[in-house]
Amino acid sequence: MNITEKIKVLSSAGKYDICASTSCSPKKKMVLPNDRIGNLASGGICHSYLPSGQCVSLFKVLLSNKCVNDCFYCSNNCTARVQRTEFSKEELSKTFMHLYQANYVEGLFLSSGIGRDEEIQMERMLETVEHLRFKEKFHGYIHLKILPGVSKDKIDVATAIASRVSINVEAPNKSRMNELTSTKEYKTDVLKRMRWIKEKAKKNNLPSGHTTQLVVGPAEETDREIVSRTDKLYDEMDLKRGYFSAFTPIQGTPFEGKQKVPLRRENFLYRLDFMMRLYGIKKDEFVFNENGNLNLSIDPKFAMALESDLFPLDLNEASFSELIRTPGIGPTCAKRISQMQETGFKFSKESELKNLGVSLKKVLPFIELNGRVQKTLLEFS
Amino acid sequence: MNSKEIEFNKRLSLAKLHPDRSKERIIQRVLLQEKNFGLDFVLSNLSEEARRLCSFSSQVGMYIHKAESFIKLKQFKEILIGKAFFDFPVAKNIAEHFVRRFPQKKIIIIDENSGKAFVSEGKRIKVHAAEKFSDFYNSISDSVSDKELEKLFGVFYDSQNIEARRNKNYALRMMPKKYWKNFGLREAQKIERGIPKQILAEFC
Numbered sequence: 046m047n048i049t050e051k052i053k054v055l056s057s058a059g060k061y062d063i064c065a066s067t068s069c070s071p072k073k074k075m076v077l078p079n080d081r082i083g084n085l086a087s088g089g090i091c092h093s094y095l096p097s098g099q100c101v102s103l104f105k106v107l108l109s110n111k112c113v114n115d116c117f118y119c120s121n122n123c124t125a126r127v128q129r130t131e132f133s134k135e136e137l138s139k140t141f142m143h144l145y146q147a148n149y150v151e152g153l154f155l156s157s158g159i160g161r162d163e164e165i166q167m168e169r170m171l172e173t174v175e176h177l178r179f180k181e182k183f184h185g186y187i188h189l190k191i192l193p194g195v196s197k198d199k200i201d202v203a204t205a206i207a208s209r210v211s212i213n214v215e216a217p218n219k220s221r222m223n224e225l226t227s228t229k230e231y232k233t234d235v236l237k238r239m240r241w242i243k244e245k246a247k248k249n250n251l252p253s254g255h256t257t258q259l260v261v262g263p264a265e266e267t268d269r270e271i272v273s274r275t276d277k278l279y280d281e282m283d284l285k286r287g288y289f290s291a292f293t294p295i296q297g298t299p300f301e302g303k304q305k306v307p308l309r310r311e312n313f314l315y316r317l318d319f320m321m322r323l324y325g326i327k328k329d330e331f332v333f334n335e336n337g338n339l340n341l342s343i344d345p346k347f348a349m350a351l352e353s354d355l356f357p358l359d360l361n362e363a364s365f366s367e368l369i370r371t372p373g374i375g376p377t378c379a380k381r382i383s384q385m386q387e388t389g390f391k392f393s394k395e396s397e398l399k400n401l402g403v404s405l406k407k408v409l410p411f412i413e414l415n416g417r418v419q420k421t422l423l424e425f426s
Numbered sequence: 427m428n429s430k431e432i433e434f435n436k437r438l439s440l441a442k443l444h445p446d447r448s449k450e451r452i453i454q455r456v457l458l459q460e461k462n463f464g465l466d467f468v469l470s471n472l473s474e475e476a477r478r479l480c481s482f483s484s485q486v487g488m489y490i491h492k493a494e495s496f497i498k499l500k501q502f503k504e505i506l507i508g509k510a511f512f513d514f515p516v517a518k519n520i521a522e523h524f525v526r527r528f529p530q531k532k533i534i535i536i537d538e539n540s541g542k543a544f545v546s547e548g549k550r551i552k553v554h555a556a557e558k559f560s561d562f563y564n565s566i567s568d569s570v571s572d573k574e575l576e577k578l579f580g581v582f583y584d585s586q587n588i589e590a591r592r593n594k595n596y597a598l599r600m601m602p603k604k605y606w607k608n609f610g611l612r613e614a615q616k617i618e619r620g621i622p623k624q625i626l627a628e629f630c
Contacts, residue, residue: 048578049577049578049581052578052581052582052585053581053584053585056582056585056586057585057586060585060586060587060588061588079529079530080529080530081529081530082527082528082530083527083528084526084527088491090491090494090495091495092495092496093496093583095583095586095587095588095591096587096592096593096594097587097588097591097592097593098591098593098595099586099588099591101583101586102495104582105586140578143501143575143578144575144578144579144582146499146501146506146528146531147498147499147500147501147575147579148495148497148498148499148508148524149498149575149579151495185527291591293588293590293591305590308591308593381469381470381471382470384466384469384470385466385467385470385472387466388464388466388467390467390472397472400471400472400473400474400476400477401470401471401472402471
């Protein structure tokens with residue numbers, strides 16, 4: 046098989062990992078050698094977009110798609126009849142470096158099937174990254190997947206040479222995981238490894254932290270379960286970011302007959318995730334229906350506001366945490382309003398809010414401006 | 427210099443690259459407002475002028491960000507060369523970005539709009555006439571290795587698409603407008619924005 050055919054097979058096999066972030070702060074006080082190639086950029090850079098709207102910034106490939114696991118949703122599971130192949134470290138490094146220097150991609154996302162043994166396969170992945178780092182002198186972004194069940198030593202090396210590492214939890218708890226696979230042990234293969242990643246990431250000063258991904262829908266898990274697990278991972282594992290992938294049935298897998306999960310559900314989970322991470326809102330404040338799922342016809346923040354007795358809010362007196370809970374006000378606007386409050390400025394006109402970047406249509410029913418409260422929402426629809 | 431001053435200076439320097447004719451007048455007014463009411467006032471965009479200044483700087487900032495992403499470089503030995511029609515005079519910023527990224531390479535960025543080429547010499551960028559480098563760029567573009575690389579990326583790009591995740595509206599928003607005509611804008615489904623009427627009625 047030539048290199049083009051390998052790319053076709055192995056990048057197609059890796060596309061369901063949807064992480065595309067490259068945002069990374071360089072390690073502090075790190076002096077970069079002059080003979081290096083590449084650097085880390087602080088803002089997420091997208092080099093091209095797919096018809097799905099997804100950003101293509103990383104050369105996302107598997108080192109090998111040979112796998113002994115039987116994950117029922119995955120195109121590489123051991124029972125799937127797909128062409129199996131693997132890259133050598135030289136092939137992968139050379140191809141990636143050409144694409145990077147031509148500015149087609151911003152970094153490498155390297156994952157792999159388990160092969161026969163996760164320890165051997167992880168060693169091969171580490172050799173590839175070491176080849177890039179020390180032989181090709183690449184100092185740019187590398188996202189390295191940690192295979193479930195690998196040893197602590199491998200995780201130590203991975204966190205020392207990659208920019209970001211991740212291990213996918215896939216499901217919110219053990220019983221849901223058992224519905225997805227019979228070969229992965231949730232607590233030992235995944236959570237225990239994540240604890241080691243947390244420890245080693247701190248020790249090795251991993252620049253972009255560690256992340257995870259959950260598949261949304263195949264095991265009938267609820268949104269409440271997903272949000273609870275994510276919140277727990279942020280609290281206990283120092284997780285940088287959680288990703289959600291709406292389940293898509295793949296031909297040739299045991300789950301091919303299952304129904305596709307709407308992308309809106311994934312989108313709404315991201316909204317909750319952002320509110321937890323960036324707004325500091327606790328998971329107990331989110332509104333779920335009796336089944337533990339989100340109402341997909343109403344924005345989650347708006348649903349929270351309707352349930353809250355915080356409103357109408359006086360912008361001139363409101364705290365940052367109150368402002369951030371108001372529909373139409375994001376962290377930037379809340380910060381700007383707080384800054385103006387400190388200077389003694391009193392908001393009295395809609396135009397002042399508009400200049401700040403506040404979405405008037407969303408915010409006016411929830412605030413008191415000049416002693417006036419918008420009584421109905423209808424005229425804003 | 428504190429973080430607010432750094433942010434304000436960054437806004438000013440980016441806004442100065444914007445082609446709008448009224449920018450100088452707006453910058454003068456914002457500087458006056460900053461003197462009279464303080465940095466918080468202008469950084470919060472409370473005045474119309476501060477908002478416009480912020481808009482200019484973010485337009486230029488986004489343009490630099492996108493240009494850094496979308497420009498493709500051709501390689502010949504230790505030279506990396508790229509060519510584009512830049513709407514804003516930001517070719518120097520782009521060249522500086524690649525000098526930081528590839529310190530051992532010679533970087534050449536050709537701006538077809540201004541007819542200038544920005545060439546790195548060590549960490550410095552020098553300006554030359556574009557004609558000198560355009561032929562060189564075209565000769566590399568026709569090389570076999572460059573075409574092969576393009577083809578290789580095409581294979582990778584195609585393999586990344588997940589048909590079930592196709593989202594025309596999102597792609598349209600992220601794509602430069604000039605490409606919209608190729609994308610079946612009229613066919614694009616409308617995104618449901620705002621709140622459904624029945625929920626509003628219940629609430630009110």
